[in-house]
Amino acid sequence: MINEQIRDREIRLIGSEGEQLGIFSSRDAQQMAKEQGLDLVKISPNAKPPVCKIIDYGKFRYEQSKREKESKKKQNIVTLKEVRLSPNIETHDLETKMKNAHKFLSGGDKVKVAVRFRGRELAHTAIGRKILLDFAKGLEELADIEKQPLMEGRSMVMFLIPKKNK
Missing domain, CATH: 3.30.110.10 (Translation initiation factor 3 (IF-3), C-terminal domain)
Structure with a gap:
């Protein structure tokens, strides 16, 4: 979930540099992300409160797909x-x-x-x-x-x- 899709009342926020910012309301966190020109992305939805991070979502998805491709290369398929x-x-x-x-x-x-x-x-x-x-x-x-x-x-x-x- 990203930006407006996050509907939780309060979330634990992690900054763009990876530092813990604390617990904020989702509206305040979205505002902070907008000011930095980045996206608010829910990283851990099952945690109490859910963990969100301020990052560039496009870059995040690109790196995630790169990691998946790398892990597929390392798999050893035995037939x-x-x-x-x-x-x-x-x-x-x-x-x-x-x-x-x-x-x-x-x-x-x-x-x-x-x-x-x-x-x-x-x-x-x-x-x-x-x-x-x-x-x-x-x-x-x-x-x-x-x-x-x-x-x-x-x-x-x-x-x-x-x-x-x-």
């Missing part, structure tokens, strides 16, 4: 990539899938490794567990196991996350 295997996968195919997972992990992404069982393969889930653990062992210098191999429906799933560099 989930999936690698699907089968219980009777050949070693070369497994190495190719490991290379893909290596690329995902070095990019900072989580990797979901799934072994899909079809038909009678479901009776041999131990083979799938062994494949997943070998897969994790092949990537152990780059990744940690976030979630151990576990059956989810017809698939056995394991999650890998990139290791933290210390």
